[in-house]
Amino acid sequence: MKSLILIGFMGAGKTTVGKLLANTYNLPFIDMDAVIENDIGMTIDTFFEKYGEAAFRKKEQEVLADLMQQEAVIATGGGIVTSQANRTLLKSHPYVVFLKADPAVFLQRIKSDIAVKRPLASEKSDEAVRELYESRLDYYLESATVAINTDDLTPEEVVLELTRQLHEEGD
Ligand SMILES: Nc1ncnc2c1ncn2[C@@H]1O[C@H](COP(=O)(O)OP(=O)(O)O)[C@@H](O)[C@H]1O
Numbered sequence: 001m002k003s004l005i006l007i008g009f010m011g012a013g014k015t016t017v018g019k020l021l022a023n024t025y026n027l028p029f030i031d032m033d034a035v036i037e038n039d040i041g042m043t044i045d046t047f048f049e050k051y052g053e054a055a056f057r058k059k060e061q062e063v064l065a066d067l068m069q070q071e072a073v074i075a076t077g078g079g080i081v082t083s084q085a086n087r088t089l090l091k092s093h094p095y096v097v098f099l100k101a102d103p104a105v106f107l108q109r110i111k112s113d114i115a116v117k118r119p120l121a122s123e124k125s126d127e128a129v130r131e132l133y134e135s136r137l138d139y140y141l142e143s144a145t146v147a148i149n150t151d152d153l154t155p156e157e158v159v160l161e162l163t164r165q166l167h168e169e170g171d
């Protein structure tokens with residue numbers, strides 16, 4: 001396994017688990033949101049405010065296409081699957097991991113995470129965020145090769161569970 005892509009809703013743990021996975025598999029870690037923020041020279045939250053979501057999605061799609069061939073652990077942003085073009089790219093990759101969390105769990109994690117302002121969660125009701133998740137769920141499922149429920153797992157346990165599943169597949 002030379003590269004691995006993490007997908008899932010906000011608060012699923014893509015950024016946190018991605019760093020640990022990269023250490024475990026001795027691969028570089030790339031967080032797409034960090035790459036985008038570096039390119040645009042502002043936070044994603046500010047970019048959303050100034051230019052809107054569509055401009056962010058355009059940038060996100062360009063960055064995914066650029067990164068697809070990298071030998072790395074890549075943490076995507078939660079909305080990566082909303083574009084058909086991105087889903088097609090993801091389906092061409094052998095290791096796309098869906099980190100799954102129930103709404104009660106990801107809502108709690110998002111609220112506790114004061115380090116990151118998520119424009120599509122911070123100004124919305126819990127119900128609206130849950131609906132956003134439900135509108136994306138099938139896209140995560142169709143784009144992934146492996147799914148892990150993270151509800152009752154620490155980030156370290158998610159890494160162990162993924163390693164177990166990959167071994168089971170004979171890799
Ligand atoms: N398995 C987990 N158990 C408990 N807290 C977690 C877990 N995974 C992530 N977190 C916490 O949830 C918040 C969001 O995690 P993050 O990795 O940024 O998620 P994502 O990148 O998927 O939006 C962070 O505060 C992180 O410490």
Ligand SMILES: O=C(O)C1=C[C@@H](OP(=O)(O)O)[C@@H](O)[C@H](O)C1
Pocket residue numbers: 008009010011014015033044076077078079080117118119120
């Ligand atoms: O779900 C989304 O549409 C988004 C998720 C965020 O990433 P995380 O999933 O890492 O929080 C970030 O890309 C942006 O705020 C939009």
Ligand SMILES: [Mg+2]
Pocket residue numbers: 014015016033075076077
């Ligand atoms: Mg993240």
